[in-house]
Amino acid sequence: MTFVAPCAIGAEKVLANELKQLGFAPTGSAVGRVSFTRSPAEGEKVGAAAPTAEDLAAAFRANLWLRTADRVYAQLAAFPARDFDALFEGSRGVRWEDWFSRDTRIVVDKVRVRASALSSEHSIQGVTHKAIYERLGEAWRMKTLPETGATATVRVYMEKDVATVLLDLSGMPLHRRGYRTAGGEAPIRETLAAVLLQLAQWRRKTPLHDAFCGSGTIPIEAALYAHNVAPGLGRTFALSDFAPFKTAAALASMREARLAAASEIRTDCLVRITGSDIDEKVLVSARANAERACAIAGKALQEIGSDARIPRPDFAPASYADLEAPYDTGLLLSNPPWGERLEDAAAALELYRGMGSLLAAFPGWEFGFITSHEGFEGAFGSKAAKRRPLKSGNLDTVFYQYKETK
């Protein structure tokens, strides 16, 4: 079975690498998404074959472990569709009855269309929904489906006259890890924070400080990564609502995967992760979020009979201007205010002008700053060693990396 994982635009390689690290096999990528199969031995299969036990296990493991993907979809079909009849027949050809229950509520999500004869997103949604509905009605001999149960979200990509039909296995997007209930003003997505850690090639033995930590997302994601905590341990996924995942064997396999993830949590390593922010109020959220993230890991450890805990990152109130490097080397990774509103944009620029002092205050450190403010590099006053555009949601950002200046 082929899976498709969307990610921030610009993070496709990072996601492909992460997939490989987890033992999956990336099979291709497009803007903002990567397709993969469960292992390199498994060739890419497109079609309506029933998922195997290994496919189901891979689907769960991908949801549980992927840090940089926004979701995981199962690709249920891909076929040429130059007109609505072809779209209807292709969508009806999927064995939806193998996935759904009689009361499943079917939602066809926003369609992506590129270079195709069929261009009306609304009609593509409608035709796909009708095809699924008709197939299920026939399979179950029901004139109307109650659609009162759990929601199944279907997504269609229409590209160069090929329709790709996907079933969302995640439900809530994967950046909703379950630890953040309290947000700062403009929290970065957890998945994007995870991408930055990979781009900066951060390793657990390197001290990490976020000088504009807000609700703590970057330090918390770093802690989860450092202690090898699967990011999905604190939540459930839409796949649990689908028939193939409800069998005793699938339930046992998912439970096993959770326990295996718990046993892979590393509690034996020295990790130095800190955050600071000028606003004391946001630090209350940061501490609460970090506490919850550690509690999720602690609960998983309890399930395997361990009372070990992972330490929570430390957060302290400070302006970046008053910071001193706590170690000789490290990574300072932050998303400073980006000034979404016009009146804030000038203030953000002023702040960036002052931030050049961080280079002197943290000799021997590396730096990574993400912002959507176009004036960052000029105001900061130093040319980045690397600059990488990343688009997450509707936000166009650039990740600027500076190497040590000692």
Ligand SMILES: C[S@@+](CC[C@H](N)C(=O)[O-])C[C@H]1O[C@@H](n2cnc3c(N)ncnc32)[C@H](O)[C@@H]1O
């Ligand atoms: C874009 S937010 C960071 C969001 C954070 N990454 C999160 O996930 O919640 C920028 C943060 O910079 C903080 N800030 C503004 N001026 C500062 C300064 N001079 N020193 C330190 N922090 C500052 C703000 O209080 C705000 O929390």
